[in-house]
Structure formats: structure tokens, C-alpha cells
Amino acid sequence: MKSKNASVKHNRIDDFETLKWQFALENFNVGVWHWDNTTNEDIVSYSKESKFILGYLDDDNTFGTNSQDWNDRVHKDDKEKYFQDFQDHLNGLCPIYQNKHRVLCNDGSYKWIQDKGKIIERDSNGVPVRVIGTHTDITELVEKETKINNTLSLITGQNNKLKNFAHIVTHNLKEHSGNFKSLLNFYRETDNDSEKKEIMTVLDVLSDSLSNTILNLTKIVSVESKDKITTENIFLKRYIEQGIRLLDMDIKEHQAIINNRVDAHLSISFNPAYLESIIQNLLSNAIKYRHPERKPIITITSRETTDFSILNIEDNGLGIDLEKYGSDIFGLYRTFHHNENAEGVGLYLTKSQMEAFGGKIEVSSTVNVGATFTLFFAKDLTPFSR
Secondary structure (H helix, E strand, C coil): CCCHHHHHHHHHHHHHHHHHHHHHHHHCCEEEEEEECCCCCCEEEECHHHHHHCCCCCCCCCCCCCCCHHHHHECCCCHHHHHHHHHHHHCCCCCCEEEEEEEECCCCCEEEEEEEEEEEEECCCCCEEEEEEEEEECHHHHHHHHHHHHHHHHHHHHHHHHHHHHHHHHHHHHHHHHHHHHHHHHHHHCCCHHHHHHHHHHHHHHHHHHHHHHHHHHHHHHHCCCCCCCCEEEEHHHHHHHHHHHCHHHHHHCCCEEEECCCCCCEEEECHHHHHHHHHHHHHHHHHCCCCCCCCEEEEEEEECCCEEEEEEEECCCCCCHHHHCCCCCCCCCCCCCCCCCCCCHHHHHHHHHHHCCCEEEEEEECCCEEEEEEEEECCCCCCCC
16 A cells, blocks of 8 residues: 555645646746547637737636637638648648747737647547647747848848849940940051041040949949939930940941831830940840841830830840740840850849839740840839839
8 A cells, every 4th residue: 555655745746747837837928728629519728828928817708718719810811821730730640730820919919829739639539639739929039030031131132232233334334345445446447537537426425325324323322322222214215226326336347227116205214224234235135146147137116004114125136045045044144145255144134123123024036036025114113112
């Protein structure tokens, strides 16, 4: 027989264990819930700590008397996974039930809850009938994670802007540098005063254009400290004509024909430096990747929809094999023709610049027939911010 002292000692151990777990639950704000389906009535009970997390007192009958009280307060965006995770545990798909969800509190706010549970009893057929689990308030942790993620996103965005700006500077200034170098070579090689005078005229145009390019790049730098990147109202046809003048030497050298059929009244709200980069890139590519058996012909047209001002730049060049390269065409450092000057930056940069202002770019092409790049300039820029 067990002695009386042994029985008292055993009871004290049981009391100590109960007090230990009660202390842990109360002081670390961990609630306990119990799902009981032994009588096929689907009863759920909650500890006072679970109720307290939601702002209810233990004797508050407005919460905890209905088995669906917690379920009804789970945020609508979290409910599907909430129920699915619990069902997966009942079905034996995962050894422990775990779910993170938002739940509506007594004051109308939401808290993030780490919800865990485990089957503790099955019926004679092996069907789960009792599950016990815990509620832990992880709102502060989630908010800290959100702040960290937002900071990381901001840093990533700033890094992308820096790379984007570096590409713009490289791409735009390289075009000007190449034009100046070509013109100076022509100037040195000719003894014809008339040709020299014509070259000097073109150099003046390029000089003015370079000044505008530097001014536009300076504007980008100056607005980086502001909440939004500034835009200007730009008439597309006029801006494209400026871009064509910058390519005058390439156009003459390769006998290119550029048809600017853009509506003279069509204007867009866009950043000038970005637009210059886009136009220069697409027009110079159309000449660079010309077909060797014909003169390059580039046709630029426009149209409008409710949401976009649309620009089509169509050429009769080498074209791009979209079945082979379609998924990579706007990727960084992707090249599709054996051209020693190809860097694989231009189309990536163009796509980034269009998307920065809510727009997009698409391409259709047939090998040895040509390519058409379609630019969609968003009319509503209100959602855009850096």
C-alpha cells in the first residue's frame, strides 16, 4: 500500500505542475483552446488568456459561448488557409496544426495570432475527436517584420533606381559620344569647306542636345529626395523629331528612312530623360539591326485608348526570334544578334522606364521581316510614386 505521505507528495507534484503551466500561460500571454467532437457537437472552449488576447474578460458572455466565436472573427483574407490548415491536420497531412492569421478584437482592431494545435484523442475508428492548442499574440513581431520588409523594399528600390540612372547615363551619353566622334572624323577627313560647314552645323545641334540630356539627368538626381518623380507634358511627335535629328549621321550613312506619323496633338505626361532614352534606344536599334539586303525603313504611329497613349515603332530589319528569345527579350545583358556593340541593356532599361510610370512595352516580330515595339504610356499617373 502507498503511504499517506507518498500520496500527499504526489498531489503536491501535480499541483506544482499545474501552477507551473498556469504561470507560463498567464505571464507569457499564451491562450489555450480545446476542440471537442466526442459527442459530434463540435464544441470549442477557450482559456481566459485566449479571451484576454482579444480584449474580453473571462466572465464576458459575448465571447466563448459559441463554438464559432473565434472562427467568425478570423480575417476574411486568412479564413481559407485557416480552415484548410486545421483540416489538413485532422486528415493526417501534417503532424501539427499551425496557422498564422488575423483575428478581430473587441475594440475593432485586428491582432496577428500564431495558432498551434495537436490531436490528443481519436475514436475507435481512428477519427480525431479532440484537439488542444494554443493562441499566441504575435502582432508586435509581425509589425516589426513588416517594417523590416518595407525598409528592405525601399533600399532595393533605391538600388534599382541607382542602377537605372547609371544605365541611362551610360546609354544616353554613349550615343552622344559616338555621334561626336563620327562627326569629328568626317571633319578631319574632308577638305570640302561646304561639308565642313554642314558638319559644324550638326555639331551645334548635338551640342545643344547634349546640354539638354545633362539637364534632364540633373533633374532626375534633384527629384530623388522628393516623394514623386516629376513629369512634364511632352508632345510626342516633336520629341521624336528631336531624337531623329540626333541620329542624323547614322540615318545618312545607312540611307535610313524614318516616317514620323505620330499625331501632332498627342501629348503624354512623362520624364524627359526617360523618354529621350527610350526613343534613342528604339530608333538606334532599328538602324543598328537593319537587314543587310535593304534600306532600313522605320515607321512610327500613334493611337489612344481610355487608359493609354500608344506608340508603335515598326522596322523592316533582322527581326527577333520570339519563340527562342521571347522570354528573355527584356532581360538585362540579353543579346540576340552577333553585333559587337550590343550590350543587352537598352531593352531592359526601356522596360524599366516604361513601368516606372505605369506603362508597359510589347514586341511582335518575324525573323528577316522586322519588328514592332509598342509603347503604352499610362494616362493616369496618380498611383505612381517612387
